[in-house]
Amino acid sequence: MKISKTAYLRFAAVLVLTLVLVSGVVLLWRAGCFHFQTLRTCADGMRGAVDRSYALAAMIYFLFFVVAIAAFMPVSAMFSVVGGFLFGLLPAVVLATTAITFGSALAFLLVRFLFGSALQHRYACQLQRFNNAVERDGARYLLASRLSLVFPFFLLNILAGLTKIPLSTFMWTTVVGAMPSAAVYAFAGQQLYTITSLNDLFSPSLVAVFLLLVLLLLAPIAWRCVYAKDSSG
Numbered sequence: 001m002k003i004s005k006t007a008y009l010r011f012a013a014v015l016v017l018t019l020v021l022v023s024g025v026v027l028l029w030r031a032g033c034f035h036f037q038t039l040r041t042c043a044d045g046m047r048g049a050v051d052r053s054y055a056l057a058a059m060i061y062f063l064f065f066v067v068a069i070a071a072f073m074p075v076s077a078m079f080s081v082v083g084g085f086l087f088g089l090l091p092a093v094v095l096a097t098t099a100i101t102f103g104s105a106l107a108f109l110l111v112r113f114l115f116g117s118a119l120q121h122r123y124a125c126q127l128q129r130f131n132n133a134v135e136r137d138g139a140r141y142l143l144a145s146r147l148s149l150v151f152p153f154f155l156l157n158i159l160a161g162l163t164k165i166p167l168s169t170f171m172w173t174t175v176v177g178a179m180p181s182a183a184v185y186a187f188a189g190q191q192l193y194t195i196t197s198l199n200d201l202f203s204p205s206l207v208a209v210f211l212l213l214v215l216l217l218l219a220p221i222a223w224r225c226v227y228a229k230d231s232s233g
Contacts, residue, residue, distance in 0.1 A: 146177020
């Protein structure tokens with residue numbers, strides 16, 4: 001099949017844009033711009049850029065956020081903090097949740113097409129029980145993992161891509177699971193000058209709420225396992 005010149009140009013444009021964005025994120029990371037103390041130092045300059053062009057700044061922020069997540073970089077917390085400081089709580093939650101969802105979906109698809117499909121095909125018999133469990137409870141596991149604040153988002157994207165969980169399930173659990181933490185981090189952005197680290201936000205009561213949500217999600221699975229064990233006994 002012959003590929004048109006227009007298709008080549010579009011592909012080249014997307015490739016160049018992706019390389020530029022990835023390079024920009026990496027350079028900013030290496031320069032320390034995603035470290036909390038550096039962020040406070042650069043805050044006024046970034047706020048000035050947003051005041052000059054809110055829409056353009058939001059678009060650039062969103063694109064960098066998506067690419068960073070798709071490139072498996074652990075920057076979701078700091079990007080959410082930046083968003084809260086620059087755009088306000090509600091816009092930051094919407095931008096951060098959307099960027100995390102699309103970036104995670106890209107990472108998920110990349111892992112699945114590069115490794116997941118081949119792994120599932122090669123070890124189909126060995127993975128049959130695992131795939132059945134994922135099909136039955138995969139959404140609960142993913143949602144609980146997103147809410148646990150223990151598993152990094154980039155690691156969950158990789159692990160989910162190796163399974164047979166549907167993309168639609170992966171995306172809605174990412175939206176629901178990412179929104180609470182994005183709200184907490186965006187709120188941190190609004191308190192940028194009054195807190196010293198992100199740990200200041202996670203009070204025992206807040207951690208207890210997240211833990212309770214995880215336990216409620218996993219309770220039916222635990223009950224099913226106990227019931228199955230009692231029945232077999």
